[in-house]
Amino acid sequence: MTTVRQMFALQELDIILDRVQNERTKAETELNNGDSVGMLESQLERDSERLQESETQRQTTRLEAETQKERSETLNTQLYGGEVSNPRDLESLEREANNVRQLVEKHENTLIEITVRIDDAHHKRSELESKLNEARAAWQIRQSELQAAIKALNEECSGFESQRSKLTEVLDPTSLQHYETLRKSKGGLAVAKVERGLCQGCRMSLPTHQQQSVRSGRQTVLCSSCGRILFLS
Ligand SMILES: [Zn+2]
Structure with a gap:
């Protein structure tokens, strides 16, 4: 089963990959017409x-x-x-x-x-x-x-x-598909950390029961405000 931790790790990697690819595009653009x-x-x-x-x-x-x-x-x-x-x-x-x-x-x-x-x-x-x-x-x-x-x-x-x-x-295809879709629609951030009861993706406070579900880690919990996958480190 895909864990939120794995998706979070994937996201960290994707963020770095985006940065490296952007830098490369910038360098290529300058080389071609700068x-x-x-x-x-x-x-x-x-x-x-x-x-x-x-x-x-x-x-x-x-x-x-x-x-x-x-x-x-x-x-x-x-x-x-x-x-x-x-x-x-x-x-x-x-x-x-x-x-x-x-x-x-x-x-x-x-x-x-x-x-x-x-x-x-x-x-x-x-x-x-x-x-x-x-x-x-x-x-x-x-x-x-x-x-x-x-x-x-x-x-x-x-x-x-x-x-x-x-x-x-090692990720199951459905979770991966969900992750990819969210990342595209949520400005590159599909998985949001929970800190001090707040979703770090949209800064909204999470209801206590939602925080508890995230903490238990038994299932994927989505932020009720922004729809991102919630992750407690
Ligand atoms: Zn949120």
């Missing part, structure tokens, strides 16, 4: 793409500025070379030369802005690269730690599992 390396890598990739775009933009602006500068020189030569003497032509030439000068200035300002942006981006990139190297080294260490921990937890688990099968072998 690193910051991937995040830094994609950030670096995004930043590099943006930097590439800025470099292209700088190249285009530089070419444009040079073209406009050449045009400005040509216009200046026409303007001061004495070839154009008609006042109206001179006036329109001057207006055009002014426009082009403004364009050159605008492009040069843009060039300065882009260059500052590129310098910043280079600086940020090298910072990110050294961060990434540090993260890679740290992750390598953490990975080995986690792998070792998982290995140890696996061994611990199999140890407890074989202890558990030895225990359940």
Whole structure:
């Protein structure tokens, strides 16, 4: 016959087993997706793409500025070379030369802005690269730690599992089924200790006759409040 003591021992083992399994799941989860390396890598990739775009933009602006500068020189030569003497032509030439000068200035300002942006981006990139190297080294260490921990937890688990099968072998199937069902529905606690007349599962005071039945140990007594199997150590 299954005694409450055996079920209590099984529960103690199951509590430990749950803890070990939880720890293992936590370690496995961290090992599978807990690193910051991937995040830094994609950030670096995004930043590099943006930097590439800025470099292209700088190249285009530089070419444009040079073209406009050449045009400005040509216009200046026409303007001061004495070839154009008609006042109206001179006036329109001057207006055009002014426009082009403004364009050159605008492009040069843009060039300065882009260059500052590129310098910043280079600086940020090298910072990110050294961060990434540090993260890679740290992750390598953490990975080995986690792998070792998982290995140890696996061994611990199999140890407890074989202890558990030895225990359940001697329990009668009906009691075991009752225990399993209660454990699932009662937050992992199927067997509750009785201390100072209180069920330690729900903290309710037990009627005297119930306490006496538990004490006699002749049958399985369930708490009248929470339904757990009562155990007097
Ligand atoms: Zn209770």
